[in-house]
Amino acid sequence: MYIKNPGKLKKILIVDDEEKLRNLLSRIITYEGFEVYQAGDCRTALKIMAENDIDVVLCDVRLPDGDGVEFTGELKGKYPLSEIILLTAYGNIPDSVKAIKSGAFDYITKGDDNSRIVPLIHRAVEKSELSRRVLHLEKQLENKYSFDNIIGKSELIKEAVELAKKVASSNTSVLLTGETGTGKEVFAQAIHHASSRRHRNFVAINCSAISHDLLEKDALVSFETYLAKQKKNITEAGEKELTEKLSESFLQLKNNPENKSALQETKSYLFEILELNLNAIDRKSSFASLTADKSILLISILSVFCFLISLVLFIVLPGNISNPIKELTKSIRQIADNDYSQRVSFESHSEFGELAISFNTMAQKLEEYNKSNISKLLAERKITETLLNKIQYPIIGFDKNMKITLINEEFLKIAGLEGQKLIGENMLELANKNELTGKLIIIEPEKGNRFSFDNANSRIQFQIKGKDIFYEKEIQNISYTTQYEKDEHIMGYVIILKNITKFME
Incomplete structure (x- = not known):
């Protein structure tokens, strides 16, 4: 049960071209203790809004001089503290989604939802009042x-x-x-x-209040943890001896933190291990680059050589000899294009059998090398997915072609998509059939169904099990730069939702 507003009356504006309905709603709302204004079109409504501090607007979707959903966006742009409730005689899901995205407080159907109007107005007034208080407090803080x-x-x-x-x-x-x-x-x-x-x-943060002993103890514990990991990750010649010396000097430093000699030795051994590993990385990188260059050169020479041989044999020799060579040339070109799954078979040409075996062996080794890198990438991706699922915030990511590349279990849960495999799915298609995803992006048909982010309102609201849940949307661009370029290239986007329901209640 709602109590009529005491003190200063809150102002409600009814925008509808049906005069009888306006008068009926005006009587009901006035009885609830509100001051009511009426308008039959958008032009009159804008004039009333400019002259009065309206708290809530009840607006019909179809008006003589405009569309109620588009009018909602215009009103929210000019009067962000006013809440708007849209009324329609023909309720449908796409219109309601568009209305909420435009900034409407709610979207109800005439006749079917009459019992909801009064409670809805009270909630809208409360939200408007809360927004005004927050704005007032922010101004006070800025002045302070x-x-x-x-x-x-x-x-x-x-x-x-x-x-x-x-x-x-x-x-x-x-x-x-x-x-x-x-x-x-x-x-x-x-x-x-x-x-x-x-x-x-x-x-x-008062740094002087943090005791020196506490910082020193934390530093020693952290160093000891990483030292244990270093002992299990020795890969270079001489690294084991340096690690043992580092362990001895650290033990002295741990027993006597004031031992400057032990501290200096610890630093020295750390830098030696670091330099050893950096040199090893440079050496391995140079060797890998040199090997790759040699392999490409060798494959290119082999390709040209085989092409010349095939050309000669194709002209001079009969087809039963030239065809296998053509097949071998084609396979070498595919290997050069990084297609290592290619194999050749000269079953009916025993004179080429040894060549086919050598070629297939080379292709198999190249394929194994390629797959080893792929398996490493897959393992790293699995680790990333595990970390994402541990994060409590709902997260979804997609590339610049709108293909979903990552999504965690929390997002699937609140979006009602649990158990579905969405990696590789189109983000726009998902936004058309899923309410939460539809709130994250705006599709612009006039630009070829491209999308844009709803920067006008980073807060989104929807219901889970009948309860209003509020999230704040944060969008991160994923970009990269090449070695020879300074400009960033967009790879995709990640959207993070932060639950702010407790701050909105």
């Missing part, structure tokens, strides 16, 4: 930590404030130095609230 609150009239203070204002608009790391009580944290707060990160948390 603004540069204007920094007291000081000297030229040095003025210069420091101007410099802090300049750095606040950048992503540069800032180091503030000064004696205790000179206002370092005040400046830090002012820089934070004047920056683009002002909507995120500001965390102050």
Whole structure:
């Protein structure tokens, strides 16, 4: 049961071209303690909105001078603190999804959902009021930590404030130095609230309160853990001896942390092991590059040689000799194109049998080498998938061709897609048939069914088991740069959903 609004009346605007329905709704809503305004079209509604601070708008989908769903987007752009409830006589899922994406609070059907209108208006008013309070608090915080609150009239203070204002608009790391009580944290707060990160948390850590003994103990435990891993990962000549010496010097340092000689020896052995492994990496990389170049050159020479032989034999010799050579040439070209599954068979030509065996052996070795790299990549992918499934946030990723490349179990769970294999599926097709995925991206038919992200509203809302759940959407671009280029190339996108329901309740 809802109690009529005490004190200042909340303002409700009804936009519908049916005058009888407007009057009926106006009587019902007025009885609930609201101040009601009426409009028969979009133009009149905009005029009322400009003259009054409207809390909730009840808007018909079909209006004489516009579409209610598109009008919702226009209203939310101009009056973001007002909530909009769309009314329609012809309810359908695509229209309701589009309405919610445009910023509507809810979408109900006339006649069927009459009992929902009053409770829905109360909830919309509560959300509007909450949004206004949050905005008011944010303005109070900005005023509290603004540069204007920094007291000081000297030229040095003025210069420091101007410099802090300049750095606040950048992503540069800032180091503030000064004696205790000179206002370092005040400046830090002012820089934070004047920056683009002002909507995120500001965390102050008193480093001097952390005891030296605690830091030293944690450092020794961490070093001992990594030293144990190093002992199990010895791969280069001389690395075992250096690791043993490192272990001895560390044991001395652990027993006597003030032993500067042991500390110096530990550092020295660490750098020697690091240099040894870096040299080994360079050496192996150079050898692999040289081997690859030689292999490509050898294959190319062999390909040209075989091509010339096949050409001569094709002209001079009969088809029963030239055909096997043509087959061998074709296979060598496919090997050069990284198709190592190619094999040749000269069953009816015993004179070429030994050549076929040699070729097939070479192709098999190349295929084994290629698969060893693939198996390594598959193992790394499995590790990545396991880590993703351990993360509590719902995550989905797709490449620039809109093919889904990663998705964790949490996303499948909240999207109602548990048990389905979606890797490789088209993101746009999934968005058309799945409510949650449809909220993440906007499909633009006028641009050839391309998509764009809904940056206007990074918060999404939907129901799980009858309960409203709110998520904040964070989009990360996955990009790379080549060795010879500076520009980044987009490989795909990752969308992370953070549950903010407890902050919205």
